[in-house]
Amino acid sequence: MFKKLIVASLCVLILVLAGSGLWVWQGLQTLERPVTLDEPLLFNVPGGSAFSQIARKLENEGLVQDSLWLRIYGRLYPEQARIKAGEYEFSSGMSPLSMVEAMVAGDTKHWSVQFIEGWTFTDMRAALARSERLAQKTVDWTDAEIMKAIGAEGEHPEGRFFPDTYLYVSSDSDLDLMRRAYKKMAEVLAEEWEAREEGLPYKTPYEALIMSSIVERETGAPHERDQVAGVFVRRLEKGMRLQTDPTVIYGMGDKYKGRISSRDLRTHTPYNTYRINGLPPTPIALPGREAIHAALNPDDGDALYFVARGDGTHKFSRTLREHQKAVREFQLNRRDDYRSSPSTPSETDQDEGGS
Secondary structure (H helix, E strand, O other): OHHHHHHHHHHHHHHHHHHHHHHHHHHHHHHHOOOOOOOOEEEEEOOOOOHHHHHHHHHHOOOOOOHHHHHHHHHHOHHHOOOOOEEEEEOOOOOHHHHHHHHHHOOOOOEEEEOOOOOOHHHHHHHHHHOOOOEOOOOOOOHHHHHHHOOOOOOOOOOOOOOOEEEEOOOOEHHHHHHHHHHHHHHHHHHHHHOOOOOOOOOOHHHHHHHHHHHHHHOOOHHHHHHHHHHHHHHHHOOOOOOOHHHHHHHHHHHOOOOOOHHHHHOOOOOOOOOOOOOOOOOOOOOOHHHHHHHHOOOOOOOOEEEEOOOOOEEEEOOHHHHHHHHHHHHHOOOOOOOOOOOOOOHHHHHHOOO
């Protein structure tokens, strides 16, 4: 009788365990069912969150029907439940388990902001201010305060940040991206400076950066960068003024309304290369690697002038006479108020050997 009772009890226990196992197995299967969402959902995992907390949060946001099964999954497979803090994007068709896998892998949602070659630092700050999900630390800061915060106190910000596409997560700030762009520009400039052509008229990498920014603003056709750089380098070597409109425009600031007048060209500013010798005091824009490379590896031709053809390319000339002929051919008959760069010289400019 006693043996029969033991056997019966074992049978009941086996049935209970089997039933429980089947119940758990069926429950865990629900974690593999795709979730239907009207639109992608951003899900935030705060730092230090326990897996059980996140399971309940998933249930509260309608991503799992019953967090019990997810909590049981975490108990059964602790190695597969070590989620990482961050913001995640879950879309329709994902299952609760695939969401967990994304959080364990740290596959957080990334946004991007692009800094364009030829932009000014003001343009760059405006792009950061428009960037969604990016913490805005520097909105009310001065340029000097920003440079101090990134460890470059006393440096002028123009041209110091590398134009590129930068990915970020919601925990990043505008200052974080500035630090990355500043560091990358320093790295690229150092690499290109190390591989520069010998005998260039630059005393420092910063002077090369200034020239790079001018080349960037002057070049519409990428294949002409080294030719444009060659013209400016030869003018520096010969003691000729650069006479380039983009520097004048930069020096005019908000006064520039789309056109440069003769009065503007006569106005003395630190950036008016029709009136100053050598390079302006700072870059005038963000130069890309190609412009930096061109400034440090310029074309070795003999052109000293160039004028826009009107199709994005330029006509390069060796002598002032050739240049004036090109200006008449490509510009004066097309648009009276157009200025080329280096531009058609005034009478006083011709005495200086300028363009």
